[in-house]
Amino acid sequence: MRLALDFESGHPLYVQIGRHFRDAILSDNLRPGVRLPAVRTLAASLGVNRATVESAYAELVAEGLVASRQGSGFYVLAHAPGEPAAASRSGDWPAWQGRLRYGGYEAMSAYLPEASRQTDWIALDGGACDPRLFPMDEFRRLLGQVMRRDGAAAVEYGEIGGYRPLRATLAQVLASQGVQTSADSILITAGSQQALSLVAALLLSPGQGVVAERPTYAGALDVFRARGLAIHTVGVDEDGMDVDELEHVLERHRPGLIYTIPNFHNPTGACLDGQRRRRLISLAGRYDVPILEDDYVGDIRYEGRAQPTLKSLDPDGRVIYVGTFSKMLIPGLRVGFVVADGPVYDHLLRSKRCHDLATCNLIQRALREYVSVGRYHAHLQRSCTIYRRRRDAMLAALERYMPAGSSWVRPKGGLFVWARLPEGMKASEVLPRACEEGMIFAPGGNFHLDPAEGEGCIRLNFASNSEEIIEEGIRRLGQAMKGE
Numbered sequence: 001m002r003l004a005l006d007f008e009s010g011h012p013l014y015v016q017i018g019r020h021f022r023d024a025i026l027s028d029n030l031r032p033g034v035r036l037p038a039v040r041t042l043a044a045s046l047g048v049n050r051a052t053v054e055s056a057y058a059e060l061v062a063e064g065l066v067a068s069r070q071g072s073g074f075y076v077l078a079h080a081p082g083e084p085a086a087a088s089r090s091g092d093w094p095a096w097q098g099r100l101r102y103g104g105y106e107a108m109s110a111y112l113p114e115a116s117r118q119t120d121w122i123a124l125d126g127g128a129c130d131p132r133l134f135p136m137d138e139f140r141r142l143l144g145q146v147m148r149r150d151g152a153a154a155v156e157y158g159e160i161g162g163y164r165p166l167r168a169t170l171a172q173v174l175a176s177q178g179v180q181t182s183a184d185s186i187l188i189t190a191g192s193q194q195a196l197s198l199v200a201a202l203l204l205s206p207g208q209g210v211v212a213e214r215p216t217y218a219g220a221l222d223v224f225r226a227r228g229l230a231i232h233t234v235g236v237d238e239d240g241m242d243v244d245e246l247e248h249v250l251e252r253h254r255p256g257l258i259y260t261i262p263n264f265h266n267p268t269g270a271c272l273d274g275q276r277r278r279r280l281i282s283l284a285g286r287y288d289v290p291i292l293e294d295d296y297v298g299d300i301r302y303e304g305r306a307q308p309t310l311k312s313l314d315p316d317g318r319v320i321y322v323g324t325f326s327k328m329l330i331p332g333l334r335v336g337f338v339v340a341d342g343p344v345y346d347h348l349l350r351s352k353r354c355h356d357l358a359t360c361n362l363i364q365r366a367l368r369e370y371v372s373v374g375r376y377h378a379h380l381q382r383s384c385t386i387y388r389r390r391r392d393a394m395l396a397a398l399e400r401y402m403p404a405g406s407s408w409v410r411p412k413g414g415l416f417v418w419a420r421l422p423e424g425m426k427a428s429e430v431l432p433r434a435c436e437e438g439m440i441f442a443p444g445g446n447f448h449l450d451p452a453e454g455e456g457c458i459r460l461n462f463a464s465n466s467e468e469i470i471e472e473g474i475r476r477l478g479q480a481m482k483g484e
Contacts, residue, residue: 146366
């Protein structure tokens with residue numbers, strides 16, 4: 001056992017040992033019923049005699065914190081309720097800790113009190129699909145099957161680039177969607193968030209410019225802020241990114257990266273039209289700037305014509321494509337991927353190795369057994385049918401319960417409805433009232449470089465809850481807005 005004893009201190013060693021266990025017991029790090037280390041074992045480990053440990057344990061027994069069982073050892077007792085936990089450290093933290101500054105932006109919902117999260121809380125603020133649609137029992141069976149078949153190989157680090165059979169299968173799935181690639185151009189990551197971070201860290205130095213849509217995915221803004229980048233924003237309308245404004249930004253600022261969500265944009269749900277897609281590719285070539293295409297839910301379409309990915313229009317490696325299994329299957333899988341062609345792939349591979357050596361090998365192997373072109377499309381079709389009904393339920397509920405002056409966009413795919421509040425109403429003021437009603441949404445400020453620009457909007461997730469819960473959630477939102 002590792003225990004920091006000061007042999008030069010004026011405090012007896014048995015007092016120091018007793019203090020350690022007392023603090024651990026009172027802070028519930030050692031729970032009732034836990035057996036303390038044997039006297040002989042602890043004495044040998046700490047380099048003290050047995051009498052020292054016995055004296056420490058005797059003090060704990062006298063305080064009613066532990067009990068001795070004949071021939072068995074010393075066990076933690078339940079201490080009286082309301083008894084204070086272990087004393088906190090004395091003195092100030094080191095000066096360097098006081099100088100730390102977080103470069104990102106804390107979402108407004110992060111400050112909501114936990115006490116307000118009631119049993120019947122309705123959360124419409126999330127960014128993922130409904131994990132209950134995923135066949136858990138089948139995936140559990142596949143995990144066992146992989147461990148029996150692959151043995152120790154399943155729990156080793158695995159390849160830095162990812163489990164090759166999974167990458168080969170993923171290349172087939174992407175080919176069915178119009179993206180021609182190979183296993184050698186695919187890098188498996190710990191979710192798309194790591195993919196964004198790897199690309200930003202590789203391509204951009206602190207102070208360098210990056211272009212993003214206005215508004216955009218809050219997690220991407222967090223990555224860019226944390227790296228100290230100069231973020232330039234470009235507006236979004238019903239046809240996606242404003243490429244005219246983009247050209248002006250490229251000409252003026254010469255940024256090092258364009259980040260875009262062309263399919264079912266988060267948070268607005270807009271899709272970049274075909275003409276703008278081709279012009280975006282052309283501008284990237286003219287200004288020699290890479291494009292980071294975040295296709296987080298590009299397959300979840302309910303109506304309209306599918307647009308080609310930017311990567312499928314990419315003539316010579318200008319586009320780095322990012323996708324994820326976390327949104328489509330289970331958020332907790334934390335498996336995403338990057339598709340990149342040319343020398344940039346090898347650089348990303350080295351960066352991945354520096355970050356975490358490799359993504360979970362066991363999960364990748366089980367995922368490879370689950371994912372096939374046919375099975376993936378069957379799951380996608382079933383999910384889209386359910387999510388379309390939920391989208392329609394939310395749109396109908398918004399019509400019923402939202403006050404006059406509200407408006408929203410009917411998304412053709414994706415997970416979200418982007419709604420505009422009545423003139424003069426602020427999301428930051430509605431949110432606490434919504435919490436009192438027992439529901440939560442994502443305030444629009446979370447998705448803007450300047451949170452004040454998003455005060456008039458909110459994002460609502462319709463994919464993660466049933467139609468009945470969506471109905472009740474929007475009713476509560478309407479009540480909160482009436483109060484506001």
